[in-house]
Amino acid sequence: MTSDRPVDYLVSLVRELCKLVKETGWLEFKVDKAEPQEIGEYISALANSAALTGKAFAYLVWGVADADHAIVGTNFVPGAAKVGNEELENWLLRLLTPKIQFRFFEVSVDGHSVVVLEIERASRHPVQFQGQEFLRIGSYKKRLKDFPEKERELWRIFDRTPFEESVAAERVDDADVLRLLDYPAYFDLLERPLPANGEGILAALADDRLIRRSDAGGWDITHLGAMLFAKRLDDFRTLYRKVVRVVHYRGNGRTQTLKEQEGAKGYACGFKGLLEYINGLLPANEVIGQALRKSVPMFPEPAVRELVANALIHQDFFVTGAGPMVEIFDDRIEITNPGEPLVDTQRFVDAPPRSRNEALASLMRRFRICEERGSGIDKVVFQVELFQLPAPLFESPEGFTRTVLFAHKPLAAMNKTDRVRACYLHACLCYVMRRQMTNASLRQRLGIADQNIATASRLLGEAVEAGVIVVADPEAGTRIRSYLPSWAAPKGEPGGVA
Numbered sequence: 001m002t003s004d005r006p007v008d009y010l011v012s013l014v015r016e017l018c019k020l021v022k023e024t025g026w027l028e029f030k031v032d033k034a035e036p037q038e039i040g041e042y043i044s045a046l047a048n049s050a051a052l053t054g055k056a057f058a059y060l061v062w063g064v065a066d067a068d069h070a071i072v073g074t075n076f077v078p079g080a081a082k083v084g085n086e087e088l089e090n091w092l093l094r095l096l097t098p099k100i101q102f103r104f105f106e107v108s109v110d111g112h113s114v115v116v117l118e119i120e121r122a123s124r125h126p127v128q129f130q131g132q133e134f135l136r137i138g139s140y141k142k143r144l145k146d147f148p149e150k151e152r153e154l155w156r157i158f159d160r161t162p163f164e165e166s167v168a169a170e171r172v173d174d175a176d177v178l179r180l181l182d183y184p185a186y187f188d189l190l191e192r193p194l195p196a197n198g199e200g201i202l203a204a205l206a207d208d209r210l211i212r213r214s215d216a217g218g219w220d221i222t223h224l225g226a227m228l229f230a231k232r233l234d235d236f237r238t239l240y241r242k243v244v245r246v247v248h249y250r251g252n253g254r255t256q257t258l259k260e261q262e263g264a265k266g267y268a269c270g271f272k273g274l275l276e277y278i279n280g281l282l283p284a285n286e287v288i289g290q291a292l293r294k295s296v297p298m299f300p301e302p303a304v305r306e307l308v309a310n311a312l313i314h315q316d317f318f319v320t321g322a323g324p325m326v327e328i329f330d331d332r333i334e335i336t337n338p339g340e341p342l343v344d345t346q347r348f349v350d351a352p353p354r355s356r357n358e359a360l361a362s363l364m365r366r367f368r369i370c371e372e373r374g375s376g377i378d379k380v381v382f383q384v385e386l387f388q389l390p391a392p393l394f395e396s397p398e399g400f401t402r403t404v405l406f407a408h409k410p411l412a413a414m415n416k417t418d419r420v421r422a423c424y425l426h427a428c429l430c431y432v433m434r435r436q437m438t439n440a441s442l443r444q445r446l447g448i449a450d451q452n453i454a455t456a457s458r459l460l461g462e463a464v465e466a467g468v469i470v471v472a473d474p475e476a477g478t479r480i481r482s483y484l485p486s487w488a489a490p491k492g493e494p495g496g497v498a
Protein backbone atom coordinates (compact mmCIF):
# COMPACT_ATOMS: atom_id res chain seq x y z
CA MET A 1 0.00 0.00 0.00
CA THR A 2 2.85 2.40 0.79
CA SER A 3 6.59 2.37 0.44
CA ASP A 4 6.78 1.05 4.04
CA ARG A 5 4.16 -1.64 4.53
CA PRO A 6 2.58 -1.46 8.00
CA VAL A 7 2.94 -4.59 10.12
CA ASP A 8 -0.82 -5.14 10.36
CA TYR A 9 -1.07 -4.97 6.56
CA LEU A 10 1.67 -7.60 6.14
CA VAL A 11 0.10 -9.90 8.73
CA SER A 12 -3.29 -9.56 7.02
CA LEU A 13 -1.68 -10.18 3.62
CA VAL A 14 0.03 -13.40 4.80
CA ARG A 15 -3.23 -14.69 6.28
CA GLU A 16 -5.14 -13.93 3.07
CA LEU A 17 -2.52 -15.66 0.93
CA CYS A 18 -2.59 -18.71 3.18
CA LYS A 19 -6.36 -19.00 2.69
CA LEU A 20 -5.90 -19.70 -1.02
CA VAL A 21 -6.70 -23.32 -1.85
CA LYS A 22 -3.46 -23.74 -3.81
CA GLU A 23 -0.52 -21.77 -5.12
CA THR A 24 -1.23 -19.65 -8.18
CA GLY A 25 0.81 -18.20 -11.01
CA TRP A 26 1.50 -15.12 -8.89
CA LEU A 27 2.20 -16.83 -5.53
CA GLU A 28 4.85 -19.27 -4.28
CA PHE A 29 5.36 -20.59 -0.73
CA LYS A 30 8.70 -21.72 0.71
CA VAL A 31 9.92 -22.62 4.18
CA ASP A 32 13.71 -22.20 4.28
CA LYS A 33 14.94 -22.85 0.75
CA ALA A 34 16.37 -19.57 -0.57
CA GLU A 35 18.89 -20.20 -3.33
CA PRO A 36 19.76 -16.85 -4.99
CA GLN A 37 19.58 -18.27 -8.52
CA GLU A 38 16.16 -19.76 -7.86
CA ILE A 39 14.88 -16.53 -6.26
CA GLY A 40 15.89 -14.58 -9.37
CA GLU A 41 14.11 -17.05 -11.65
CA TYR A 42 11.01 -16.91 -9.45
CA ILE A 43 10.97 -13.10 -9.62
CA SER A 44 10.87 -13.35 -13.42
CA ALA A 45 8.24 -16.10 -13.42
CA LEU A 46 5.97 -14.51 -10.83
CA ALA A 47 6.19 -11.00 -12.35
CA ASN A 48 5.24 -12.33 -15.79
CA SER A 49 2.45 -14.49 -14.39
CA ALA A 50 1.05 -11.55 -12.40
CA ALA A 51 0.75 -9.62 -15.68
CA LEU A 52 -1.08 -12.55 -17.28
CA THR A 53 -3.59 -12.75 -14.43
CA GLY A 54 -4.10 -9.00 -13.99
CA LYS A 55 -2.44 -8.72 -10.57
CA ALA A 56 -0.47 -5.65 -9.54
CA PHE A 57 1.99 -7.68 -7.46
CA ALA A 58 3.20 -11.24 -7.10
CA TYR A 59 4.49 -12.81 -3.88
CA LEU A 60 7.18 -15.26 -2.82
CA VAL A 61 6.63 -16.12 0.85
CA TRP A 62 9.01 -17.97 3.17
CA GLY A 63 7.76 -19.54 6.41
CA VAL A 64 4.62 -21.16 5.01
CA ALA A 65 4.32 -24.90 4.30
CA ASP A 66 3.59 -25.69 0.67
CA ALA A 67 1.25 -28.61 1.38
CA ASP A 68 -1.33 -27.14 3.77
CA HIS A 69 -0.29 -23.44 3.88
CA ALA A 70 0.39 -23.65 7.60
CA ILE A 71 2.52 -20.82 9.01
CA VAL A 72 5.62 -22.60 10.34
CA GLY A 73 8.28 -19.87 10.26
CA THR A 74 11.60 -19.57 8.40
CA ASN A 75 15.29 -19.21 9.09
CA PHE A 76 15.80 -17.13 5.94
CA VAL A 77 17.05 -13.60 6.68
CA PRO A 78 17.23 -11.68 3.37
CA GLY A 79 19.23 -8.77 4.84
CA ALA A 80 22.04 -11.15 5.80
CA ALA A 81 22.09 -13.09 2.52
CA LYS A 82 24.95 -12.44 0.09
CA VAL A 83 26.18 -13.73 -3.24
CA GLY A 84 29.94 -13.56 -2.94
CA ASN A 85 30.52 -10.15 -1.37
CA GLU A 86 27.38 -8.63 -2.90
CA GLU A 87 24.12 -8.20 -1.02
CA LEU A 88 21.37 -10.47 -2.31
CA GLU A 89 18.96 -7.67 -3.21
CA ASN A 90 21.58 -5.76 -5.24
CA TRP A 91 22.68 -8.96 -7.00
CA LEU A 92 19.10 -9.78 -8.01
CA LEU A 93 18.40 -6.26 -9.23
CA ARG A 94 21.58 -6.21 -11.32
CA LEU A 95 20.59 -9.38 -13.19
CA LEU A 96 16.96 -8.46 -13.85
CA THR A 97 15.83 -6.90 -17.13
CA PRO A 98 13.98 -4.56 -16.97
CA LYS A 99 14.69 -3.31 -13.45
CA ILE A 100 11.31 -3.93 -11.82
CA GLN A 101 10.47 -3.04 -8.24
CA PHE A 102 10.68 -5.78 -5.61
CA ARG A 103 11.11 -5.70 -1.87
CA PHE A 104 11.64 -8.09 1.06
CA PHE A 105 9.53 -7.68 4.20
CA GLU A 106 10.10 -9.52 7.47
CA VAL A 107 7.14 -9.92 9.83
CA SER A 108 6.10 -12.07 12.76
CA VAL A 109 2.83 -13.99 12.31
CA ASP A 110 1.51 -16.07 15.23
CA GLY A 111 4.97 -16.01 16.74
CA HIS A 112 6.64 -17.30 13.57
CA SER A 113 9.11 -15.42 11.41
CA VAL A 114 7.77 -14.92 7.87
CA VAL A 115 9.49 -13.24 4.90
CA VAL A 116 7.39 -11.74 2.10
CA LEU A 117 8.99 -10.85 -1.24
CA GLU A 118 6.61 -8.45 -3.00
CA ILE A 119 7.25 -8.31 -6.77
CA GLU A 120 5.89 -5.71 -9.16
CA ARG A 121 4.10 -7.18 -12.18
CA ALA A 122 5.76 -7.12 -15.58
CA SER A 123 4.74 -4.25 -17.81
CA ARG A 124 5.63 -3.46 -21.39
CA HIS A 125 8.23 -6.28 -21.59
CA PRO A 126 8.53 -9.75 -20.03
CA VAL A 127 10.91 -9.77 -17.06
CA GLN A 128 14.18 -11.63 -17.63
CA PHE A 129 16.66 -13.00 -15.13
CA GLN A 130 20.17 -13.48 -16.52
CA GLY A 131 18.73 -13.09 -20.02
CA GLN A 132 16.06 -15.80 -19.55
CA GLU A 133 12.31 -15.24 -19.27
CA PHE A 134 10.34 -17.48 -16.94
CA LEU A 135 6.65 -18.14 -16.29
CA ARG A 136 4.55 -20.09 -13.81
CA ILE A 137 2.54 -22.91 -15.34
CA GLY A 138 0.33 -24.22 -12.52
CA SER A 139 2.72 -24.47 -9.60
CA TYR A 140 5.80 -25.04 -11.78
CA LYS A 141 8.38 -22.56 -13.00
CA LYS A 142 9.03 -22.87 -16.75
CA ARG A 143 10.90 -21.04 -19.48
CA LEU A 144 8.56 -18.66 -21.28
CA LYS A 145 9.97 -19.54 -24.72
CA ASP A 146 8.68 -23.10 -24.29
CA PHE A 147 5.09 -21.78 -24.19
CA PRO A 148 4.72 -19.54 -27.26
CA GLU A 149 0.94 -19.17 -26.82
CA LYS A 150 1.50 -17.73 -23.33
CA GLU A 151 4.20 -15.44 -24.67
CA ARG A 152 1.85 -14.10 -27.35
CA GLU A 153 -0.88 -13.57 -24.76
CA LEU A 154 1.56 -11.70 -22.53
CA TRP A 155 2.56 -9.33 -25.35
CA ARG A 156 -1.12 -8.71 -26.15
CA ILE A 157 -1.67 -7.70 -22.53
CA PHE A 158 1.30 -5.32 -22.65
CA ASP A 159 -0.05 -3.74 -25.84
CA ARG A 160 -3.53 -3.04 -24.46
CA THR A 161 -2.89 -2.15 -20.80
CA PRO A 162 -2.05 1.54 -20.29
CA PHE A 163 0.01 2.50 -17.27
CA GLU A 164 -2.85 4.57 -15.83
CA GLU A 165 -5.15 1.54 -15.54
CA SER A 166 -2.68 -0.64 -13.66
CA VAL A 167 -2.71 -0.73 -9.87
CA ALA A 168 -0.58 1.47 -7.62
CA ALA A 169 -1.94 0.07 -4.32
CA GLU A 170 -3.97 -3.08 -3.71
CA ARG A 171 -6.60 -3.98 -1.11
CA VAL A 172 -6.87 -0.52 0.47
CA ASP A 173 -9.75 0.04 2.86
CA ASP A 174 -12.12 3.03 2.72
CA ALA A 175 -10.26 5.01 5.37
CA ASP A 176 -6.87 4.55 3.71
CA VAL A 177 -8.21 5.64 0.31
CA LEU A 178 -9.32 8.89 1.91
CA ARG A 179 -6.02 9.16 3.78
CA LEU A 180 -3.79 8.58 0.75
CA LEU A 181 -5.68 10.64 -1.85
CA ASP A 182 -6.41 14.37 -1.74
CA TYR A 183 -10.09 13.92 -2.57
CA PRO A 184 -11.15 17.52 -1.69
CA ALA A 185 -8.85 18.73 -4.50
CA TYR A 186 -10.66 16.41 -6.95
CA PHE A 187 -14.02 18.05 -6.22
CA ASP A 188 -12.49 21.55 -6.17
CA LEU A 189 -10.96 21.10 -9.61
CA LEU A 190 -14.28 19.86 -11.01
CA GLU A 191 -16.13 22.65 -9.15
CA ARG A 192 -18.43 20.09 -7.59
CA PRO A 193 -19.65 20.09 -3.97
CA LEU A 194 -18.03 17.60 -1.62
CA PRO A 195 -20.40 14.65 -0.98
CA ALA A 196 -21.86 14.41 2.49
CA ASN A 197 -20.28 11.05 3.31
CA GLY A 198 -17.38 8.78 2.45
CA GLU A 199 -19.53 6.48 0.37
CA GLY A 200 -20.37 9.32 -2.03
CA ILE A 201 -16.71 10.35 -2.24
CA LEU A 202 -15.54 6.83 -3.06
CA ALA A 203 -18.28 6.38 -5.66
CA ALA A 204 -17.19 9.59 -7.44
CA LEU A 205 -13.54 8.55 -7.43
CA ALA A 206 -14.50 5.14 -8.82
CA ASP A 207 -16.57 6.74 -11.60
CA ASP A 208 -13.41 8.43 -12.91
CA ARG A 209 -11.36 5.24 -12.51
CA LEU A 210 -9.16 6.72 -9.81
CA ILE A 211 -10.00 3.69 -7.67
CA ARG A 212 -11.77 0.39 -8.32
CA ARG A 213 -13.12 -2.46 -6.28
CA SER A 214 -10.54 -5.14 -5.44
CA ASP A 215 -11.36 -8.79 -5.91
CA ALA A 216 -9.80 -9.46 -2.50
CA GLY A 217 -11.90 -6.79 -0.75
CA GLY A 218 -11.41 -3.08 -0.32
CA TRP A 219 -10.17 -0.85 -3.13
CA ASP A 220 -7.34 -0.82 -5.62
CA ILE A 221 -5.94 2.68 -6.22
CA THR A 222 -5.04 2.98 -9.89
CA HIS A 223 -1.93 4.71 -11.13
CA LEU A 224 -4.27 7.33 -12.57
CA GLY A 225 -5.67 8.11 -9.13
CA ALA A 226 -2.30 8.08 -7.41
CA MET A 227 -0.54 10.16 -10.08
CA LEU A 228 -3.15 12.89 -9.96
CA PHE A 229 -4.22 13.03 -6.32
CA ALA A 230 -1.64 11.37 -4.08
CA LYS A 231 -1.04 13.43 -0.96
CA ARG A 232 2.49 12.04 -1.19
CA LEU A 233 3.70 10.32 -4.35
CA ASP A 234 6.33 8.43 -2.39
CA ASP A 235 3.51 6.59 -0.60
CA PHE A 236 3.30 4.58 -3.83
CA ARG A 237 6.40 2.53 -4.64
CA THR A 238 5.88 2.57 -8.40
CA LEU A 239 5.54 6.37 -8.49
CA TYR A 240 8.01 7.82 -6.02
CA ARG A 241 10.56 8.41 -8.81
CA LYS A 242 7.94 10.29 -10.85
CA VAL A 243 7.94 13.39 -8.65
CA VAL A 244 8.76 16.67 -10.39
CA ARG A 245 12.27 17.95 -9.70
CA VAL A 246 12.87 21.70 -9.87
CA VAL A 247 16.52 22.76 -9.92
CA HIS A 248 17.68 26.39 -9.87
CA TYR A 249 21.27 27.04 -11.00
CA ARG A 250 23.55 30.02 -10.73
CA GLY A 251 24.65 31.24 -14.15
CA ASN A 252 24.10 29.36 -17.40
CA GLY A 253 25.62 25.98 -16.47
CA ARG A 254 24.96 23.14 -14.03
CA THR A 255 28.05 23.55 -11.87
CA GLN A 256 26.46 25.66 -9.11
CA THR A 257 23.07 24.68 -7.71
CA LEU A 258 21.21 27.39 -5.81
CA LYS A 259 18.14 25.38 -4.89
CA GLU A 260 16.66 21.95 -5.60
CA GLN A 261 13.25 20.66 -4.59
CA GLU A 262 11.11 17.64 -5.40
CA GLY A 263 7.35 17.90 -5.54
CA ALA A 264 5.52 15.63 -3.15
CA LYS A 265 1.91 15.80 -4.29
CA GLY A 266 0.02 14.27 -7.18
CA TYR A 267 0.12 16.18 -10.42
CA ALA A 268 -3.44 17.57 -10.31
CA CYS A 269 -3.68 18.48 -6.63
CA GLY A 270 -0.13 19.86 -6.60
CA PHE A 271 -0.10 21.67 -9.96
CA LYS A 272 -0.98 25.12 -8.68
CA GLY A 273 1.68 24.99 -5.96
CA LEU A 274 4.25 23.66 -8.42
CA LEU A 275 3.68 26.57 -10.80
CA GLU A 276 3.81 29.11 -8.00
CA TYR A 277 7.14 27.67 -6.87
CA ILE A 278 8.61 27.70 -10.40
CA ASN A 279 7.38 31.23 -11.15
CA GLY A 280 8.83 32.39 -7.83
CA LEU A 281 12.28 31.28 -8.98
CA LEU A 282 12.12 32.70 -12.49
CA PRO A 283 13.92 36.01 -13.01
CA ALA A 284 11.86 39.12 -13.68
CA ASN A 285 12.57 42.50 -15.24
CA GLU A 286 11.60 45.72 -13.52
CA VAL A 287 9.77 48.13 -15.82
CA ILE A 288 9.32 51.79 -14.87
CA GLY A 289 5.97 53.21 -15.90
CA GLN A 290 4.75 56.80 -15.70
CA ALA A 291 4.37 56.64 -11.93
CA LEU A 292 5.15 53.13 -10.68
CA ARG A 293 7.63 50.35 -11.10
CA LYS A 294 6.29 46.90 -11.91
CA SER A 295 7.90 43.49 -12.17
CA VAL A 296 7.45 41.70 -15.50
CA PRO A 297 8.36 37.99 -15.64
CA MET A 298 11.16 37.12 -18.02
CA PHE A 299 9.16 34.18 -19.39
CA PRO A 300 5.42 34.30 -20.17
CA GLU A 301 3.56 32.45 -17.42
CA PRO A 302 1.00 30.85 -19.81
CA ALA A 303 3.87 29.30 -21.79
CA VAL A 304 5.55 27.94 -18.67
CA ARG A 305 2.24 26.54 -17.45
CA GLU A 306 1.54 24.74 -20.73
CA LEU A 307 5.01 23.26 -21.03
CA VAL A 308 5.06 21.96 -17.45
CA ALA A 309 1.61 20.39 -17.98
CA ASN A 310 2.82 18.79 -21.22
CA ALA A 311 5.85 17.32 -19.48
CA LEU A 312 3.62 15.70 -16.85
CA ILE A 313 1.02 14.39 -19.27
CA HIS A 314 3.16 13.12 -22.13
CA GLN A 315 5.93 11.44 -20.16
CA ASP A 316 6.61 7.72 -20.57
CA PHE A 317 5.81 6.23 -17.18
CA PHE A 318 7.50 2.97 -18.14
CA VAL A 319 10.91 4.67 -18.17
CA THR A 320 12.29 3.71 -14.78
CA GLY A 321 14.39 5.90 -12.52
CA ALA A 322 13.41 9.20 -14.16
CA GLY A 323 10.68 11.79 -13.83
CA PRO A 324 9.86 15.28 -15.11
CA MET A 325 12.44 17.97 -14.43
CA VAL A 326 12.40 21.77 -14.58
CA GLU A 327 15.84 23.42 -14.69
CA ILE A 328 16.16 27.19 -14.32
CA PHE A 329 19.26 29.05 -15.54
CA ASP A 330 20.03 32.77 -15.82
CA ASP A 331 19.40 32.74 -19.58
CA ARG A 332 16.83 29.94 -20.07
CA ILE A 333 14.45 27.40 -18.57
CA GLU A 334 14.59 23.74 -19.63
CA ILE A 335 11.63 21.39 -19.11
CA THR A 336 12.35 17.70 -19.63
CA ASN A 337 10.26 14.54 -19.38
CA PRO A 338 11.07 10.83 -19.85
CA GLY A 339 10.03 9.35 -23.18
CA GLU A 340 10.64 10.24 -26.78
CA PRO A 341 7.91 12.40 -28.38
CA LEU A 342 5.18 10.64 -30.34
CA VAL A 343 5.42 13.23 -33.13
CA ASP A 344 8.40 14.91 -34.80
CA THR A 345 9.62 17.84 -32.69
CA GLN A 346 9.50 19.98 -35.85
CA ARG A 347 5.76 19.39 -36.08
CA PHE A 348 4.74 20.21 -32.52
CA VAL A 349 2.79 23.28 -33.63
CA ASP A 350 0.60 21.70 -36.30
CA ALA A 351 0.47 17.97 -35.51
CA PRO A 352 -2.86 16.52 -34.28
CA PRO A 353 -2.81 15.79 -30.54
CA ARG A 354 -1.40 12.41 -29.50
CA SER A 355 -0.83 11.17 -25.99
CA ARG A 356 0.56 7.93 -24.63
CA ASN A 357 -1.49 8.59 -21.47
CA GLU A 358 -4.99 9.24 -22.78
CA ALA A 359 -6.87 8.88 -19.47
CA LEU A 360 -4.43 11.20 -17.71
CA ALA A 361 -4.62 13.78 -20.51
CA SER A 362 -8.42 13.66 -20.55
CA LEU A 363 -8.75 14.33 -16.83
CA MET A 364 -6.12 17.09 -16.88
CA ARG A 365 -8.16 18.79 -19.61
CA ARG A 366 -11.33 18.47 -17.54
CA PHE A 367 -9.46 20.12 -14.69
CA ARG A 368 -8.43 22.90 -17.15
CA ILE A 369 -4.78 22.24 -16.39
CA CYS A 370 -3.81 21.70 -20.02
CA GLU A 371 -5.16 22.72 -23.40
CA GLU A 372 -7.48 20.66 -25.57
CA ARG A 373 -7.09 19.66 -29.22
CA GLY A 374 -3.31 20.06 -29.28
CA SER A 375 -3.43 23.87 -29.22
CA GLY A 376 -1.07 24.23 -26.26
CA ILE A 377 2.19 24.51 -28.22
CA ASP A 378 0.53 27.06 -30.51
CA LYS A 379 -0.11 29.20 -27.43
CA VAL A 380 3.47 28.71 -26.24
CA VAL A 381 4.88 30.00 -29.56
CA PHE A 382 2.34 32.84 -29.59
CA GLN A 383 3.32 33.95 -26.07
CA VAL A 384 7.02 33.76 -26.92
CA GLU A 385 6.45 35.97 -29.97
CA LEU A 386 4.33 38.36 -27.92
CA PHE A 387 7.24 38.76 -25.47
CA GLN A 388 9.64 38.96 -28.47
CA LEU A 389 11.83 36.22 -27.02
CA PRO A 390 14.05 33.88 -29.03
CA ALA A 391 12.09 30.97 -30.48
CA PRO A 392 11.68 27.98 -28.14
CA LEU A 393 13.74 24.88 -28.84
CA PHE A 394 12.04 21.46 -28.99
CA GLU A 395 14.50 18.59 -28.90
CA SER A 396 14.64 14.87 -28.19
CA PRO A 397 17.81 13.72 -26.45
CA GLU A 398 17.95 9.92 -26.32
CA GLY A 399 14.86 8.65 -24.49
CA PHE A 400 13.63 12.10 -23.40
CA THR A 401 11.73 15.15 -24.62
CA ARG A 402 12.99 18.64 -23.76
CA THR A 403 11.69 22.16 -24.37
CA VAL A 404 13.90 25.21 -23.83
CA LEU A 405 12.59 28.75 -23.35
CA PHE A 406 15.28 31.42 -23.77
CA ALA A 407 15.50 34.78 -22.06
CA HIS A 408 15.34 37.95 -24.13
CA LYS A 409 18.18 38.37 -26.58
CA PRO A 410 18.52 41.17 -29.16
CA LEU A 411 18.43 40.10 -32.79
CA ALA A 412 22.07 41.10 -33.23
CA ALA A 413 23.07 38.59 -30.53
CA MET A 414 21.19 35.67 -32.12
CA ASN A 415 23.18 33.18 -34.15
CA LYS A 416 22.01 31.76 -37.47
CA THR A 417 20.40 28.71 -35.85
CA ASP A 418 18.35 30.96 -33.55
CA ARG A 419 17.24 33.13 -36.47
CA VAL A 420 16.26 30.20 -38.69
CA ARG A 421 14.31 28.57 -35.87
CA ALA A 422 12.45 31.83 -35.20
CA CYS A 423 11.49 32.12 -38.89
CA TYR A 424 10.35 28.51 -39.02
CA LEU A 425 8.17 28.61 -35.91
CA HIS A 426 6.69 31.94 -36.99
CA ALA A 427 5.76 30.33 -40.32
CA CYS A 428 4.20 27.36 -38.47
CA LEU A 429 2.18 29.65 -36.19
CA CYS A 430 0.96 31.77 -39.10
CA TYR A 431 -0.06 28.64 -40.99
CA VAL A 432 -2.16 27.13 -38.17
CA MET A 433 -3.75 30.55 -37.50
CA ARG A 434 -4.69 30.88 -41.20
CA ARG A 435 -2.51 33.97 -41.60
CA GLN A 436 0.17 34.78 -44.10
CA MET A 437 3.78 34.96 -43.05
CA THR A 438 5.31 37.95 -44.77
CA ASN A 439 8.27 40.24 -44.50
CA ALA A 440 6.07 42.58 -42.46
CA SER A 441 4.87 39.87 -40.06
CA LEU A 442 8.46 38.75 -39.45
CA ARG A 443 9.52 42.33 -38.75
CA GLN A 444 6.77 42.59 -36.16
CA ARG A 445 7.73 39.23 -34.67
CA LEU A 446 11.41 40.13 -34.24
CA GLY A 447 10.98 43.83 -33.47
CA ILE A 448 12.69 44.96 -36.67
CA ALA A 449 12.02 48.56 -37.62
CA ASP A 450 9.74 49.00 -40.65
CA GLN A 451 12.45 50.74 -42.64
CA ASN A 452 14.74 47.68 -42.30
CA ILE A 453 12.93 45.55 -44.86
CA ALA A 454 16.27 44.28 -46.16
CA THR A 455 17.15 42.82 -42.75
CA ALA A 456 13.94 40.78 -42.67
CA SER A 457 14.52 39.70 -46.29
CA ARG A 458 17.97 38.44 -45.36
CA LEU A 459 16.54 36.38 -42.49
CA LEU A 460 13.85 34.94 -44.76
CA GLY A 461 16.56 34.04 -47.26
CA GLU A 462 18.48 32.15 -44.55
CA ALA A 463 15.38 30.16 -43.63
CA VAL A 464 14.57 29.34 -47.28
CA GLU A 465 18.15 28.26 -47.85
CA ALA A 466 17.98 26.06 -44.74
CA GLY A 467 14.91 24.37 -46.23
CA VAL A 468 12.56 25.07 -43.32
CA ILE A 469 10.27 27.53 -45.16
CA VAL A 470 9.29 28.04 -48.79
CA VAL A 471 7.84 30.89 -50.83
CA ALA A 472 4.10 30.29 -51.14
CA ASP A 473 3.99 31.65 -54.71
CA PRO A 474 7.38 31.96 -56.43
CA GLU A 475 5.74 33.98 -59.23
CA ALA A 476 4.69 36.74 -56.83
CA GLY A 477 6.73 39.91 -56.60
CA THR A 478 9.23 40.21 -53.77
CA ARG A 479 7.18 42.89 -51.98
CA ILE A 480 4.03 40.76 -51.77
CA ARG A 481 5.51 37.36 -51.17
CA SER A 482 4.27 35.13 -48.38
CA TYR A 483 5.87 32.05 -46.91
CA LEU A 484 4.90 28.59 -45.71
CA PRO A 485 6.62 25.99 -43.51
CA SER A 486 8.30 23.53 -45.85
CA TRP A 487 5.96 20.67 -44.93
CA ALA A 488 2.94 22.77 -46.03
CA ALA A 489 4.23 23.43 -49.55
CA PRO A 490 2.02 21.94 -52.30
CA LYS A 491 3.58 18.81 -53.77
CA GLY A 492 5.75 19.51 -56.76
CA GLU A 493 6.25 23.15 -55.78
CA PRO A 494 9.57 23.51 -53.95
CA GLY A 495 9.17 27.26 -53.42
CA GLY A 496 11.76 29.81 -54.33
CA VAL A 497 14.16 32.45 -53.15
CA ALA A 498 13.22 35.15 -50.67
